[in-house]
Amino acid sequence: MDKCPKCGKKLSMFYVKQTCSECGCDILYYDMDKRLEEDAAQAEKEFEALEKFLDRITPSFIKKRREKSDENNGTE
Numbered sequence: 001m002d003k004c005p006k007c008g009k010k011l012s013m014f015y016v017k018q019t020c021s022e023c024g025c026d027i028l029y030y031d032m033d034k035r036l037e038e039d040a041a042q043a044e045k046e047f048e049a050l051e052k053f054l055d056r057i058t059p060s061f062i063k064k065r066r067e068k069s070d071e072n073n074g075t076e
Contacts, residue, residue: 004023004027007023007025
């Protein structure tokens with residue numbers, strides 16, 4: 001981060017303190033709620049995509065497994 005998100009003061013590339021020296025803003029946790037909400041929305045989208053993918057492959061996988069099971073039961 002090259003500037004303070006609250007006051008806009010330019011920070012050195014090697015500035016490792018947690019708070020801004022000008023305004024005292026906690027740089028690490030500034031707008032944490034907003035970032036968490038964005039992260040939750042992104043996770044929800046990814047989970048929905050995974051669910052759609054699993055819904056497509058699961059029925060075919062189960063069907064193949066049942067066919068294999070039926071073949072094994074018929075030959076015994």
